[in-house]
Amino acid sequence: MSLDHTHVQEFFGARAADWDSRFPDDAPAFAAAVADLGLRTGDRVLDAGCGTGRALPSLRAAVGASGVVLGADLTPAMLKAAVRAGRGREGRLILADVSALPLRSGALDAVFAAGLIAHLPHPAENLRELARTVRAGGTLALFHPIGRAALAARQGRQITPDDLRAEANLGPLLTRSGWHMTSYTDEANRFLALAVRAD
DSSP: HHHHHHHHHHHTTTTGHHHHHHTTTTTTHHHHHHTTOOOOOOOOOEEETTTTTTTTHHHHHHHHHHHHEEESSSSSHHHHHHHHGGGGSSSEEOOTTTTTTSSSSOEEEEEEEEEEEOOOSHHHHHHHHHHHHHEEEEEEEEEEEEEEHHHHHHHHHOOOOOOOTSHHHHHHHHHHTEEEEEEEEEETTEEEEEEEEEO
């Protein structure tokens, strides 16, 4: 396990038990972002870096009983919190690293990733791995329930020009990783970048 993985697991493991109570009003924002992903009944979707599984109920509602919902996270404590919250009933939870997912190529129709990109040790490679698991024409949603400026203020930092989530940086990064960005929203109460898997 790399130092990056250890840091992520330590950071989120220490916060897993009260994660949902820290952000109790995020459910509508998650539901709206899932709606924008354009899932259909029967689709197969992965919540990459699912944490406590806050997106899983909306993902399940979008794909229906015939669809497949997977939630993958690197931190065991987060997956345990998802089970305690009852979200394990909405999809299959997997302890996995997004840099090497235990999924066959083209197995998915879509990937939803909330707050994930800032924690990727090798963003281009990791986004390429997500692309590998998605069929051509499948979709990706990179989401956060608040925008870049609001998140930076919450964390006591400034946005810098090299911010990975800046539109000028994210678009080319996605292109290098097998995706084509189709929309970009960065507002006070929402960050959402949508992309399509290139052929």
